[in-house]
Amino acid sequence: MTDIYTKVHGTTADRFKIGLKNQRITMSGSTSTTSSTELLDRDGLKHTVDSTVFFTAYIVGKGVNTAAYEIKGCYLQGTTTISGYVTNTFVDTGNFTEPTIDFNSNGEMTVTCTGVDTDTIAWTAVIDVVSI
Numbered sequence: 001m002t003d004i005y006t007k008v009h010g011t012t013a014d015r016f017k018i019g020l021k022n023q024r025i026t027m028s029g030s031t032s033t034t035s036s037t038e039l040l041d042r043d044g045l046k047h048t049v050d051s052t053v054f055f056t057a058y059i060v061g062k063g064v065n066t067a068a069y070e071i072k073g074c075y076l077q078g079t080t081t082i083s084g085y086v087t088n089t090f091v092d093t094g095n096f097t098e099p100t101i102d103f104n105s106n107g108e109m110t111v112t113c114t115g116v117d118t119d120t121i122a123w124t125a126v127i128d129v130v131s132i
């Protein structure tokens with residue numbers, strides 16, 4: 001008899017047979033005034049142009065002003081754009097520009113955040129990734 005967890009999630013062997021990989025990325029950086037910054041991937045995760053990647057990003061910026069976002073999208077193998085890109089703003093106390101997520105021609109993910117006037121913002125992003 002198979003337990004409920006295995007029925008819902010499959011076994012580890014099943015996941016590797018179909019090529020699914022799930023990972024969590026942590027990125028951080030800071031902005032001063034209205035500058036933009038690309039958040040640094042502290043985990044060194046790289047995607048390739050041969051992957052299809054679905055992601056959910058949770059991004060928080062904190063200074064005197066605060067912002068919090070959830071961004072979802074899918075980078076399709078062989079393309080240069082993100083499909084199904086959706087941004088939900090949960091907190092915005094300073095008229096922030098929404099962060100953006102892009103993949104370069106090598107399939108590497110970049111998160112770009114922009115600050116607000118007269119404020120230094122510390123940014124953190126946690127991104128859940130499923131790729132095949």
